[in-house]
Amino acid sequence: MARPIQFERDNVLEKAMQAFWAHGYCATSIADLVEATQLKPGSLYAAFKSKEGLFLAALDYYGEQGATRIGQALAAADSPLAGIRGYFQQLARDSADAQAMRSCFLVNTALELAGHNEIVREHINRHFDTVEGHFLRALQAAQASGELAANKDPRALAVFLMNSIWGLRVLGVTAPDPQRSQAVLQQILTLLDEC
Amino acid sequence: MARPIQFERDNVLEKAMQAFWAHGYCATSIADLVEATQLKPGSLYAAFKSKEGLFLAALDYYGEQGATRIGQALAAADSPLAGIRGYFQQLARDSADAQAMRSCFLVNTALELAGHNEIVREHINRHFDTVEGHFLRALQAAQASGELAANKDPRALAVFLMNSIWGLRVLGVTAPDPQRSQAVLQQILTLLDEC
DNA sequence: TCTATTATTGAATGAACGTTCTATAATTCT
DNA sequence: AGAATTATAGAACGTTCATTCAATAATAGA
Numbered sequence: 001m002a003r004p005i006q007f008e009r010d011n012v013l014e015k016a017m018q019a020f021w022a023h024g025y026c027a028t029s030i031a032d033l034v035e036a037t038q039l040k041p042g043s044l045y046a047a048f049k050s051k052e053g054l055f056l057a058a059l060d061y062y063g064e065q066g067a068t069r070i071g072q073a074l075a076a077a078d079s080p081l082a083g084i085r086g087y088f089q090q091l092a093r094d095s096a097d098a099q100a101m102r103s104c105f106l107v108n109t110a111l112e113l114a115g116h117n118e119i120v121r122e123h124i125n126r127h128f129d130t131v132e133g134h135f136l137r138a139l140q141a142a143q144a145s146g147e148l149a150a151n152k153d154p155r156a157l158a159v160f161l162m163n164s165i166w167g168l169r170v171l172g173v174t175a176p177d178p179q180r181s182q183a184v185l186q187q188i189l190t191l192l193d194e195c
Numbered sequence: 196m197a198r199p200i201q202f203e204r205d206n207v208l209e210k211a212m213q214a215f216w217a218h219g220y221c222a223t224s225i226a227d228l229v230e231a232t233q234l235k236p237g238s239l240y241a242a243f244k245s246k247e248g249l250f251l252a253a254l255d256y257y258g259e260q261g262a263t264r265i266g267q268a269l270a271a272a273d274s275p276l277a278g279i280r281g282y283f284q285q286l287a288r289d290s291a292d293a294q295a296m297r298s299c300f301l302v303n304t305a306l307e308l309a310g311h312n313e314i315v316r317e318h319i320n321r322h323f324d325t326v327e328g329h330f331l332r333a334l335q336a337a338q339a340s341g342e343l344a345a346n347k348d349p350r351a352l353a354v355f356l357m358n359s360i361w362g363l364r365v366l367g368v369t370a371p372d373p374q375r376s377q378a379v380l381q382q383i384l385t386l387l388d389e390c
Numbered sequence: 391t392c393t394a395t396t397a398t399t400g401a402a403t404g405a406a407c408g409t410t411c412t413a414t415a416a417t418t419c420t
Numbered sequence: 421a422g423a424a425t426t427a428t429a430g431a432a433c434g435t436t437c438a439t440t441c442a443a444t445a446a447t448a449g450a
Contacts, residue, residue, distance in 0.1 A: 002426035003416040024307055026221035030408055040429050041409075047427095051408065101310045108306045110369045112219055115296045125370055156378035159366075163379045166365035167358030174305045175320055183351035184358045191382055195390030197396035198446040225438055235399050236439070246438065 009047070010061070012037045017058040021105040024112050025055055056123060062105045063127030071134045080142035081192060084135065084161070091165060092185040095172030103169040128162060135161050149194045157191065164188045200242075205256070207232045207242070212253040216300040219307050220250055251318060257300045258322030266329045275337035276387060279330065279356070286360060287380040290367030298364040323357060330356050344389045352386065359383045 019028050019036040030041055030051060037044065048054035070087065077083030094100065106124050114121040136158040142148035168184060214223050214231040225236055225246060232239065243249035265282065272278030289295065301319050309316040331353040337343035363379060 002418070002424080003428080004418095005427065006416095023311075024221065026219065029406075031406080042411085042430080043428060045409070103306050103310070107365055110365055111298050111303045111306045114368050115298070116218075121369060128369065153378070156382060159375050159378045160382035163359065163362030163366060165362070167360070167362035170302055170305055170361035170365075171354075171358060173309050174316060174323065180354050183348070183354045187351060187355035187386055190390075191386065195385075197394080197448070198398080199448095200397065201446095224436075226436080237400080237441085238398060240439070241397070 005047075007037075007039060007043070012039060012047070013058050013061040016054055017062050017105065020055055020058050021062070021102070021108070024108060025051075026112065056119070059105065059109060059120070059123055060127075063123070063130075066104075066106070067127055067130040067134070070131055074134055074138050079147055080138040080145070081147045084138055084142075084192065085189060088161075088164070088185055088188055091168055092181040093178075095168040096176050096178040096181040097172070098176040101173055101176060103173045104165070107166055107169045131165075132158050132162050148192065160191065161188070202232075202234060202238070202242075204242070207234060208253050208256040211249055212257050212300065215250055215253050216257070216297070216303070219303060220246075221307065251314070254300065254304060254315070254318055255322075258318070258325075261299075261301070262322055262325040262329070265326055269329055269333050274342055275333040275340070276342045279333055279337075279387065280384060283356075283359070283380055283383055286363055287376040288373075290363040291371050291373040291376040292367070293371040296368055296371060298368045299360070302361055302364045326360075327353050327357050343387065347387075355386065356383070 015036045015038075016033055019032050022028075023032070030044070033044060033051075033054065034041060039047075044054060048057055073087055074080070074083035077086055106127055109120060110124050114124055136154055139148060139152075139154035139157050143150065143152065143154055148154070164184070168181065171180060171184065210231045210233075211228055214227050217223075218227070225239070228239060228246075228249065229236060234242075239249060243252055268282055269275070269278035272281055301322055304315060305319050309319055331349055334343060334347075334349035334352050338345065338347065338349055343349070359379070363376065366375060366379065
């Protein structure tokens, strides 16, 4: 009974996410988003209500994709600990890439907005909790199978791994350098070994 | 031969720093800075050239203060490792404070601007390097005195400690919680012990 | 005391901001 | 085919932005 929507929502969210990720919430103007998504202001506001609405949608799009990817990578690994080691090896490589110089969209947003905006904080925490949950289950499985020492605390290790991700993201933006990333990686992995 | 400057530079920088720290570079307007510093736009521009100039001055003011404070805390401790442990205990307490919900000004800035602005990146790295230098010297001293195991790598540990600071700052903004902060702290301190 | 110099003031500037609105295009149901 | 409905386009809105400027106030040397 009416004209159907022309654009694909995921495509628009992907483009908007890239723009927000690259420049942050405040520094990304509606004009930037119009250019990135190829939608006119009217269409953007009809679909997402406001700049903040579009931002939250893009944030969730990023968060869900990321968490899913991590979950799949862990599930596909030869063993729980091998999955975690593999993930951090890749992360260390990413954070050493001087071309990228780009943190995680969630971490950027956490520091730009989470301190003041409770809604944003909730969205971010939800995604972080999902990832932490993946790590926790992997660590518990590793302990059950004897791959992780019995005297380790999976919960504490899971929080620590999240902490390490956040740190490596900052390192990747300020001083991307393979040697430094590898040094950090070694310390992190040491904590997963017997000691 | 001319009218002398009325304001104290450090006082203005302190106020400007608080404003930038609380809201970020982009979200802090000149009007905000005028109110915070009690200087009119003309005076701000005469003294600091531009918004960016004032920001960099405030960033350095923060960085130098912070690095000095850490250096003094480490020097005043009973032993090198005791100094490091004490610093991280305090940091873990800070990041568990739900009232504050505020990261480190340098970390905030790193994620907001360092990816695009090379000058900002250089300023930030200079301050981070100073702090890392303090940690490195403490770790080397600890190793020399036998307090730190001989098989440890002070350089790698120093980078890892910086990484842990950054992580705890993110934790403090998104989900301040004593239990989680303590869990992370325990893992970090474990790496300083024999194992 | 007068002159030169510089700090301070706050209004003025044009550009860019997020958002809204009206006209138009496209579609479905009757 | 016509009527009803909704997406799209892009100009227009008032506001706020960073910055500049002309007028004024305050000081130091002559």
